[in-house]
Amino acid sequence: MSCKTVLAKEITESFRKEIKDTINSRGIHPRLVGFLANQDQAALKYAEATAKTCLETGVDFELRKCNREELEDLIIEANEDDNVHGILVYYPVFGDRQDQYLQNVVDCQKDVEGLCHKYVYNMYHNIRYLDKEETKKCIIPCTPLAIVKVLEYIGVYNPVLPYGNRLHGRLITVINRSEIVGRPLAALLANDGGKVYSVDINGIQEFHRGPGLRLKKHEVHDTNFKLEDIIPISDVVITGVPSPTYKIPTSLLRDGVIAINFSAYKNFEPNVKDKASIYVPSVGKVTIAMLERNLLRLYDCQNG
Ligand code: NAD
The missing domain is CATH 3.40.50.10860 (Leucine Dehydrogenase, chain A, domain 1)
Structure with missing residues (x-):
């Protein structure tokens, strides 16, 4: 078994150091x-x-x-x-x-979670700055942002590609379409160039920017797919189903998949590591780091 388990604590270390150093030095x-x-x-x-x-x-x-x-x-x-x-x-x-x-x-100026209408609208419309000069970045909701940082850390984002297109060619399934996590996450990943299958209790939607990323922001289509159609072809499976009994069958996963769980419950079976190349069991600590990062960004806007 060659699966690497990556813990949220490891991912947050550099962010925590940066936040601490910024606060101390300034x-x-x-x-x-x-x-x-x-x-x-x-x-x-x-x-x-x-x-x-x-x-x-x-x-x-x-x-x-x-x-x-x-x-x-x-x-x-x-x-x-x-x-x-x-x-x-x-x-x-x-x-x-x-x-x-x-x-x-x-x-909005104090909204560390990025949940006010302006930030949510800008996120869905792939508007990344608040000002024309592009000096003030928009606030992104903490848990979706944390999952983006997890994907950057483990190398799902391809740094050779230009910023904004770094998920081009990646197929990602997100199981959860809540307004707080799953839907914004699917939109962010699709805006960054990924093809995303967004699963909720009622069905599966596809989020994408089209072939060759010809669209500036993502579009969404309903599909008739079932989990059995999309899980075996997904490079990354991200899941956040709030139920202790919900489990994704390991047999469905593609060999070498990247498996990320953000639910409070374990949505993957205990043998997920037989198939996954990387397994991230939780992201809570990264969310808190993003909360602090957003706070510093707001502090600078209020004081600069
Ligand atoms: P929610 O209840 O608002 O949304 C749950 C989502 O899962 C919905 O889209 C629903 O349709 C989908 N779902 C439920 N059962 C399903 C099924 N059988 N098949 C497919 N989809 C199904 O919950 P939420 O606020 O999004 O939180 C979800 C989980 O994530 C919770 O366990 C919560 O504790 C956790 N969470 C973690 C963090 C973090 O780690 N940073 C942050 C927020 C939420």
């Missing part, structure tokens, strides 16, 4: 406020992990627990507070469209 105090208005254990764990990493890297992180009814006013207060550089809300709060509303209450 003597800055970027401040991130996280709002926890639910009883979700996964959210609490994520908040605790964020607090630990921030402490290690020099980011001033404050977790504010509140009732969901007071959350909107507290976000507005933080928007107006010059000592707060980034705002993070742990979702789900209401678990419906009101959460989307709250994502847009967070001031």
